Amino acid sequence: AQSVTQLDSQVPVFEEAPVELRCNYSSSVSVYLFWYVQYPNQGLQLLLKYLSGSTLVESINGFEAEFNKSQTSFHLRKPSVHISDTAEYFCAVTRGTGGGNKLTFGTGTQLKVEL
Amino acid sequence: GAVVSQHPSRVICKSGTSVKIECRSLDFQATTMFWYRQFPKKSLMLMATSNEGSKATYEQGVEKDKFLINHASLTLSTLTVTSAHPEDSSFYICSASYSQGSYNEQFFGPGTRLTVL
Numbered sequence: 001a002q003s004v005t006q007l008d009s010q011v012p013v014f015e016e017a018p019v020e021l022r023c024n025y026s027s028s029v030s031v032y033l034f035w036y037v038q039y040p041n042q043g044l045q046l047l048l049k050y051l052s053g054s055t056l057v058e059s060i061n062g063f064e065a066e067f068n069k070s071q072t073s074f075h076l077r078k079p080s081v082h083i084s085d086t087a088e089y090f091c092a093v094t095r096g097t098g099g100g101n102k103l104t105f106g107t108g109t110q111l112k113v114e115l
Numbered sequence: 116g117a118v119v120s121q122h123p124s125r126v127i128c129k130s131g132t133s134v135k136i137e138c139r140s141l142d143f144q145a146t147t148m149f150w151y152r153q154f155p156k157k158s159l160m161l162m163a164t165s166n167e168g169s170k171a172t173y174e175q176g177v178e179k180d181k182f183l184i185n186h187a188s189l190t191l192s193t194l195t196v197t198s199a200h201p202e203d204s205s206f207y208i209c210s211a212s213y214s215q216g217s218y219n220e221q222f223f224g225p226g227t228r229l230t231v232l
Binding site: 045094101107 | 119121147149156157158159161164206208210212217218219220221223224225226228
């Protein structure tokens, strides 16, 4: 089985500052990795994903994440955050093959961007 | 594209009544739909996976007689919370996917907030 750990439940940061949201996973097989964002009282939106290929993946709104197999991590970063980035961020993992595409989620990190 | 809707967005019911939540894929045919439950300040917990025309597969610890799932068509799945009690109050989110190659991305609905009085 897979598991995901998001150590930081809440990350406060000032606008225009850089941020890193940490995600570590555990799995005995190859995995696909995802970051989702959830705004209050809404469903999840896919931010970015790693399936294969380049270990650095980027989103259209400036976020990026790097798959590090040796450290079993998939940390999310943004060099300069905006107020509108305030939301809950979930890291998720699924088996690369044969997993039925079931997602296992971390407990989430609340990113709070302040002026 | 790949839009998923849920109805209702919010429902309040009395203890002992049943509540039905609909999940629809609006612009694609969903071969698989998933139902999740999210507690406050908690992650999403997968409740069940349903394939069109088949019985749902429930995760361990989820009562199948309590949470009835029907996936009658390629665009609609329903979750019925039977004899609801206050502890069933939660945010329920569905997702839908279709065959896309190596990985079938899940597209999430906006969620349904259930409050049982």
